[in-house]
Amino acid sequence: MMNFNEVSFVDSVFSLKRLPDPLYPEIAFAGRSNVGKSSLINKLINRKSLVKTSSKPGKTQSLNFFEVKERMFLVDLPGYGFARVGRKVHAGWEELISGYLLERETLACVVVIIDLRHELKATDREMLDWLQYNNIPALPVYTKADKLSKNQQSKQAAALDAALNFAPADRLLFSAKTNLGCEELRNRLAAYGEYNEYGETNETDEEE
Template sequence: MSQPLNLQKVEFLLSAFSSKQLPDEIYPEIAFAGRSNVGKSSLMNRVLGRSNLVKTSSKPGKTQSLNYFSVDERLYLVDLPGYGFARVSKKVRNQWQDLISSYLENRERLALVVVIVDLRHEAKELDRELINWLRYHRRPYHLVYTKADKLTRNRQNQHAAALDRGLEIQADQRLIFSAKTGQGVDGVRQLLFDYLHQG
């Protein structure tokens, strides 16, 4: 039986602004993707049991690189730049998209893409495009619906079902999550462990 991941043993590794700066592919990689300001950094911090390992910001577009974190010297977590609205130039945004596309398409040890969506809102076209792109390239993905604490349990289920339809996924392809209450944390941690041996 495989040893569980030691989430206490985590450290920031590097920020890559181009494909040439990516680290050697020595561990499986799990990437976190989502629209700007969807709660990606808060999710990663909560799952790792840290308060500010992954920098959070109220300004969309704060993450401008692929940020690598080493977990237990067995796994890389990769924080991708947020897509969608961001107060940056079109040139910078296009550079991000080229970097993200190249990474997602070519990274051999990419085991899973965690796609993060705000549970409170209906499915967005950019989210659909990413999921369809991942399907086309046969990249494993799993959805996490964040900010669940903003809704009652009944409303959570209603919104999740609507998102499932809008994104054309099944309920077993997503988790409902709240960084504030910890709802869904164990599920995301189990995902990391499940895909540790896939990359």
């Protein structure tokens, strides 16, 4: 059973040459700057501040690896869609992110975090289209649901579904404040960690 409470920081990676050994399936978390990515990951692993949050967009510039005890890596990607960084820095982010997503054989899924309160942003559509084009599994998560009433949640989610051509079963509603969708997200991500590339479970057989 995957235990998301047993999580430790591994490394901040600024170069593809410094990636950790590909020991486990990996779940990457992507989203626009300040969309609530760090808050979502902290809630997922039931910690308050293991993943650092910041009010300053564009702060995360590395791939931050966290290990779910000997089962899975969670990878916090730099936020995208923030214009107030130098062109050179932005190009570096893109090279780091796209290189990781395209080349990492143990990447199992990319969680794409989208703010439920707003219309679909072009950068979110581009990210999901790019992942689909490259046959990389993606799970959209509509976050900050607590900011809306139940009726507004339904309307906004339906609008995003239509814009992305997704069915409700293809995504999740989430709130870091109310725990909405948190357990379901854990269950979905745990399923990616049950099997390795050879179709074998990650659990080690006990010697008889």
